[in-house]
Amino acid sequence: MATPSNARLVVLVSGSGTNLQALLDACGDPEYGARVVAVGADRDGIEALARADRAGLPTFVRKLSQFSSREQWDRALADSVAAFDPDLVVLAGFMKLVGPDFLARLEGRVVNTHPALSPSFPGTTGPADALAYGVKVTGATLFVVDSGVDTGPVVAQCVVTVEDDDDVDTLHERIKVAERRMLVDAVGRMAREGFTITDRKVRFG
Incomplete structure (x- = not known):
């Protein structure tokens, strides 16, 4: 892992870029x-690309x-990302x-x-599935990507209480707020401290 202050991040996006913006804001601090x-x-x-453009x-x-195939797309995406020599x-x-x-x-x-909260409720409908199941807490997970769907080693998790009057939108919105805080905190630690993965356990430092 790179030394503090110069870990290189490549961010991949598909939508409005609120997580990207949170990372850009955090990266404005040299520490x-x-x-x-x-x-x-x-x-x-x-909008995420517009945010990147505004940030230069x-x-x-x-x-x-x-x-012509998903495999060709995957190789081209890997080439594009690798060209920037990312640490993370x-x-x-x-959304791919x-x-x-x-x-x-x-x-x-x-x-x-x-x-x-992995391994619960994998896939794209996590908040709806949590609400339908009737859990009292759910949250968000940051994980190292592997070949499965939301199955990689867990880097960090945060808990969000499910309120009695929640619907999918209100619950998902609170999860997204907590998720952004967790993402910024954990990525910063990965950059500053480095990390190892042993037997699915992610450890900083």
Whole structure:
């Protein structure tokens, strides 16, 4: 892992970029230990890319429709990310699953968030599933990406209480707020302290 103040982050996005903005704001502090060096997306015309442009960052777009197969897209995305020599790749609301080539190139350096307490409620409907199940607490998980769906080693988790009057939107909004705080805190620690993964256990330092 890079030394403090120069860990290189490449952030991949698909939407409004609120997690990206939280990371950009954190990186403005020299003590944070990292800087975003590029932002990539799987679609054009999104607010996340506008945020990157306003921050003066290089951007790239790799749309699945531009390639004849998902495997070709995965290799092209890996090439684009690897060109920036990242210490850490953050999937910040990136709505595509990266594939074997991408993970082979960037193994152990790719993190993603999930709006539930893994291993509970994997997939894209975590808040709705938690509400339907009737749990009293849910939350968010930051994990190192592997070949499964939300199955990688857990870096950090945060807990969000499910209120009696919650619907999916109100619960998900509170999860997203907690998720952003967790993401910024954990990525900063990964950058400053380094990390190891042994028997699925992620340890800082």
